[in-house]
Amino acid sequence: MAKPMTKTQLVAALAEEMGSDKKSAGAALDAVVNVITREVSNGGAVPLPGVGKIYCRERPERMVRNPATGEQMHKAADRQVKMTFAKALKDSVNG
Incomplete structure (x- = not known):
């Protein structure tokens, strides 16, 4: 299994793909992350075309079991x- 890409590597790949510098690619990545975080934390959903959809799901109260003690x-x-x-x-x- 390949090692996961770091943020620095992602920014460099984005800069190369955009034909831009790393500073503007980093700013674009940060802007996308901020939009996704804001929308999902407000209960919305964010589609990423070709990748998928990120959304927030409500889970009801429930009974759970502590695996250590039962x-x-x-x-x-x-x-x-x-x-x-x-x-x-x-x-x-x-x-």
Whole structure:
């Protein structure tokens, strides 16, 4: 398995793909991350064409079990960030 790309490597790849400098590519990446964070934290969804959709899912309160002790405990309702992947991305990975 290949090592994950670092943010520095991602910024460099974006700069090369955009034909721009690393500073503007880094600013563009930060802007995209800020938009996604703001929208998802407000309960919205953000589609990334060709990649998938990032959204927030509400989870109801429930009973959970502590795996170490086996004790049942109550867990309050919370929200979870989810992502569904586009079929084109799945096909490119598997084909």
